[in-house]
Amino acid sequence: MSDHHHKETFVTKYIFSTDHKMISKQYLITGIFMGVIGVFMSMLFRLQIAWPEKSFSIIEAFLGHHQDGGVMSPDIYLAIVTIHGTIMVFFVLTAGLSGTFSNLLIPLQIGARDMASGFLNMVSYWLFFLSSIIMVISLFVEAGPASAGWTIYPPLSALPQAIPGSGLGMTLWLVSMAIFIASSLLGALNYIVTVLNLRTVGMKMTRLPLTIWAFFITAIIGVVSFPVLLSAALLLIFDRSFGTSFYLSDIFIQGEVLHYQGGSPVLFEHLFWFLGHPEVYIVLLPALGITSEIISTNSRKPIFGYRAMIGSIIAIAFLSTIVWGHHMFVSGMNPFLGSVFTFTTLLIAIPSAVKAFNYITTLWKGNLQMNPAMLFSIGLVSTFISGGLTGLVLGDSALDINVHDTYFVVAHFHLVMGVSAIYGMFAGVYHWFPKMYGRMMNKTLGYWHFWITAVAAYGVFFPMHFIGLAGLPRRYYSNTAFPLFDDVADVNIVITMFAILGGAAQIIFLANFFISIYKGKKATQNPWKSNTLEWTTPIEHIHGNWPGEIPAVHRWPYDYSKPGHEEDYVCQTTPLMDGEEES
């Protein structure tokens, strides 16, 4: 691939590039851009929840005709929550996270010159870009963007009579997501084929870094589940535009009976969560893969239980496709089915527990190098445990009854998937920034960024469990309609203050990131003294990654502090010494 040299123009190098390293950067920048929008939205609706009747000039400034004297309208509140959720889950933590690191690391860590198909890879990015643009455009629709929650349950999402955002806003949401799904499928197929076919000499599957295992399995889950969301969306489009009744039946709204008959919203719930739950792991597994790599490198120790880690990734992936019903315990589904889903759901706690224990054991007797990436990885393990444990409440059908759709759920999933995956993403950026940009990020700012974020994240989401346990439903524009909830008002103020603190801390990151691109200290060849192949490529990016032959691999990636070696790391390219056993 590398031997035919074609001249690169600005357009082929920076815009329609087929080079995986450039595409990875494009994903990252787009993801960060969407992330800024998503986080900013959470600030706006947190202001509303904490001070429901108060006027804010920032709300007046950004919400145009959707606000009145600096107080947002109930419709736009729901719209912002919906778009916040959609952007965070899909655009930031699916495309932004997987897209960035799968693209960057798969070829570099398995020893390939590029992805199996550079062209499809480019198409995949540009479809993602297009879907992002459409999602952003939908924010400016007169009646407001999609407002039925990120889960877009019909009939609410199907009927503009029910909520204004279900008109053009919802149409754009569906179009954007359809394109998004096409993009992730192209990406995922590429990742799978590349990992299976393009590994360098000696790179057995059991010598792959855990990052690659995570990206690989994530791609498989994506290929299995995203098409189901696509079909769910298509049927919804039919119901909305062509009068079919897949999800709708017996509806009387605004004084008239609609013609729909025989459909069921529960069908949509099944289809949605058949993707929706695996999606949680599509978001999380790459972050866990990144963490495995970073914790091991910075502990100067092999990851504990490499094979068990692979086994648990596979087990989680498999189980993730048969637990979707735990989102539907009170949907009217047959209670017996609920029992089955409780069983499978609590089963998935076992491989998750194994992962958590293995991370902790990896730290034990290590020699921890406290780089910013390491801090975020340790932070991830903490939030993963905190959030995962409350899954025992929600996954248990009986207990879910009273906390379903309350703020307890919001607290749970933000910790286990939102914050954990965001930490994984930050960790990845700090760690591989030198590989992406040839420069380093500043560590002092990294420390500030981590500690403020860590305090803020727990400050926001820990108290949030309690307002959920007080019975406060989520997606409420205001709690003032219930004197019963007057005593959660104070808690909401505390949460919002921590949220603003956490949001502001991200400015430190943005500053560090963008200015380091241009002014950061020049990177050295292998700044973290890591074993994996990406650190054997030249710092300057070249097409085809390695100037000469692709190096062969002789050992697994985790020979840190191995007895008998001078240094505390042994690159995968180093042949085994006489009499040395492979771990």
Next chain:
Amino acid sequence: MTALLYILLAIVVAVAIWQIASILNLKSVIATEKDNNTQGILFAAFGIFFYGLMIFSFVKYSSILLPDSASVEGDRYDTLYMVTMVLILIVQAITQFLLFYFAFKYRGIKGRKALFYADSHKLELIWTVIPAVVLAGLVLYGLSVWIDVMDASDAEDPLIVEVYAKQFQWEARYAGEDNELGLANVRNIKGINTMGVDMTDKNALDDIPTRELHLPKGRKVIFKFRSQDVLHSAYMPHFRAQMNCVPGMVTQFAFTPSMTTEEMRLNDKTITKVEGINKIRAEKGEDPYEFDYLLLCNKICGASHYNMQMKIIVEEESEFNSWLNSQKTMAQVVQ
């Protein structure tokens, strides 16, 4: 315009941070031994913050939690909840301690070599089997409660009530003398017949439509839920009860109220909670609040989702019966 100002402000802040950082030697990029030390200690401090936050929240926020369960089934729910919560807290306390402690204890020192410890099947077996056993117990216990709670059989002469949801209101319909609800469909909605009851069905005539939900203490109630337009969810947190209302289908849930509204008002936890609320209300100059059970909507359903509620009144069976007898039947309402 102001929006632009805010964006500019954010950029200015970013630049300012950068400037400050450059004064503080921005070329430092890789953790030194000194950093390892400081950050390790910070992890210990963070551990303390973490436990502090946990303890603080449990102490400070216990008063806002829901009072004791007001249904027989809810008691089993609460026990299961306690058991699970204790388990969670034990695991949480131990694992987080180990995590922060190791981060502190093993912070890097120059020249020390980490222990090369890649695997231990024994350890991994231990932490696969122990969670598996504990979870198996939890699943069995949970399922026994679930089966119990979801039992909507009419063995014990239950009261049958329909709860009807629409944007953004609740209505109810009691099954009347025959304790059987008449058929209904949104296509029959007309004028005062707001629930679309089928008046040609003879079971419907004695049904009793109401705007308040009264329930008898000690008698099992089977709820049949319907929705007129979009998904709603009937959430009765004090009874540990919730079920979605789905257009085009009837869903159900059952429980046996165990405390009248009056009794609940005298419950210790309720008193503490209401006192807390009234203190806040007094500060804002609002009328004092008196406790009532509530039915809330808990599935996003439109602009006024946040204010879709109905009062629930639990009373002794005799009071309940005389209330019910004073209500008009469908036949009387429609004629």
